Amino acid sequence: MNISGLADKTVAICRRDLLTAVRYRSGFLLTAAGAVAELAAFYYLARAIGPGFRPDGLDYFPFLVVGTGFYTFLIMGIHSFLDTVQEAQQTGTLEVLMTTATPPPVMVLLSAMSAFSRQASQFVLYLAAGIMIFRGSLPAPSMAGAFAIFVLSLMIAIAIGMMAAALQLAMQKGSAILWLMGSIAWLMTGTLFPVTTLPKPLRRISEFIPITHALDGMRSALLQGASISTLSREIGILALFCLTLLPLSLVLFSLSLSHARREGTLSCY
């Protein structure tokens, strides 16, 4: 498949998703209202806790905004792979989509990327709204550092997302496992509070969860202006996760798809 063909398919998928989203009129407004309510809750939570609590030397409100915003972006992105397969199973389009001239992993990847771009724009708006609410001063963010962390985290989310899609194909109930994983990550990756407050055994486990390093790196880049060289540890760890998880996820997805074709469960849900 050439680049222009890939671009053409990407445009077609994004157009489909945009048209569908626009035609569910209330969906957009409800999502925006939810984000505003969440920001307000965090603002008053930070005020209630007071200025004395400074996780990793940062004000608590921006710590929360970056943590929850980026966590939500990554988790929702991972979910979008599973949702892509689940929705296609439920709407009856999966068998058709898996037998077009577009290879199935590309199809799932492009569909999820379309959802990812929606999540990314929500993350940027969420951050911008959070900065507007926050009245304290912040150092100039390191955009290069944030971009590097963002790209690597995105690759990891894609890999985990492909595994989630494989799980959905294999057992039709992937969302239950993903919900469990999301809850564990919410607790152990430093989304709401620093990992240093966890007991030592849990702290050790959290080091093996890529989201921990993604959140650390993103906070350092956006809230402390850490340069790429300062972020080299986080970047190295995230790159290692990428190199391991990406090929593994493609193999798992292909095996799961082949199993579903053999068992005749492709459109089961």
Next chain:
Amino acid sequence: MDSIILQSVSKVFHHRPALFNWLGREQGGTTVALDQVSLRVPAGSILALLGPNGSGKTTLLKLISTTLLPDSGRVLVQGADTQVAPQRVRSCVGFAMANERSFFPRLTAQENLDFFAALEDVPRKCRKLRIETTLAHTGLQATTDTLVRKFSSGMYQRLAIARAVIKQPSVLLLDEPTRSLDSGTREDFWCLVRKLAESGTAIVMATHNFEEAAAVGDRVVVLHRGQLAGYRQLGRVAPADLRSFYSQSTGEAGEEYNSESLIESLQ
């Protein structure tokens, strides 16, 4: 040249009951969907697949389209093995499934076709014209900009046919393509199928309709309990002859389950 070759193809489905089956009455076991089926479909010919419900017609179509993989035997499409080179197979097969719910309900007919045409590598420069032509051929030109969630069964079926032919496939699979169509549209569709075959497309059509099989098929295969129960070249054959051939092959009467026959029997 044969566009489709099935060599001793078998497919068995395993049903595993739920973990706590004492709560319900789910039946386990295996279903032999296809048993050692071999056949060939030359380019430019139309094969009609007849058989009672559960005889393996849809399974056979799904095996050709790579939706399913065989347990044993080989399926070759334009020389490519469905297990070895599935993507090559997919690029030359169009499949109109019997499932109505296989479109995006919040997109219009034109938008749905545009989406699937992009996935099927239909070149952008000729896509618009091809969509318009296909919608016209399937009688959907008046509903181009209607959301498909408002479609009737017959309109869904026409759109499924449009989607299958838009990529101009060299192999076309049709699963009960005229089940919900009115008689006028059905005859238009038969003309379209014949034209596609004349242009070199190999067509496999599963149907319960003897009139349809006789009108468009070059040859007919009767499947019964997953096995090839009968095979016949069709010249000019009357539907009644086909029905008696079907009965001889399967030992069943071969009633068509449509509203007209039901009303007749009730009267």
